[in-house]
Amino acid sequence: MPARKSVSGRKPSARLLLAAEVARLREESGKSLGQLADETTYDRTYLHKLETGVRIGSPEVIAALDKVYGTGERLVMLWELAREDVFPDKYKRFMELEATATVRYEYSAATVPGLLQTEAYMREQLLTARPRDDDELDEPVAARLSRREVLTRDAPVDLRVILDEAVLRRPMIDPTDWRDQLTHLLSMTERPTVTLQVLPFAPGLQHLLGGSLTILWQPDGSSAAYLESSAHGELVENAADVEHLRLSYDRLRDSALSPRESVALIRRMMEDSTP
Known part of the structure; x- marks a missing residue:
């Protein structure tokens, strides 16, 4: 038929x-x-x-x-x-690779990466796009939350994140929501598959400052990178270009605090934000 x-x-x-x-x-x-x-x-x-x-x-x-x-x-x-359908077409290829990746590197210069955001953080950030009503906000929030399943599935992705210090210096409007976000970051570092490091201001300028970078490794050993600014995103699949970005990421990591020092810094910031 x-x-x-x-x-x-x-x-x-x-x-x-x-x-x-x-x-x-x-x-x-x-x-x-x-x-x-x-x-x-x-x-x-x-x-x-x-x-x-x-x-x-x-x-x-x-x-x-x-x-x-x-x-x-x-x-x-x-x-x-x-x-x-909630995400732009240009983003869907990245989502396909994201779902199958076994190792994921991220660097964020301005905001907490989506996989580590609380729902309140997502909502506050999306509100700046001025949605017409709560329903319009609920849809992208639900879609973003569902992407976190890569961290909780049977074989979770090995996630390594470098946060620029600027991310931690830009609090949310509600101090309680901000403390909840910092607490969430700390709780995520307790997972054996999550490593978090903070890049302090002291090392000075870096090649990747001004945007964010995600590198995804697939089970077959291939990799792809995604560069993103506030308005644009670019998926990079050429092996040589991905390798160049990986080296830039490695240099950032060389300048970053150790995972233990990074956790200590976040704890101090939580103490400083306590009324």
């Missing part, structure tokens, strides 16, 4: 497939939006946005719908596909 063609001639996006399935399940169940809101504890307006594809929602609300409809994890699996 030939494959069914869409009316428009284009493949439907995972976002629209998720929305259609959520709407179909409610229609088959005979439930009203009000009843569904009572059973899931989520606002009916929010649920309507899921059914129309305006929002893909968070994994929590999708899991709640799976439970109500008795669909196992079918909706959650669709959400995993739909979340990719």
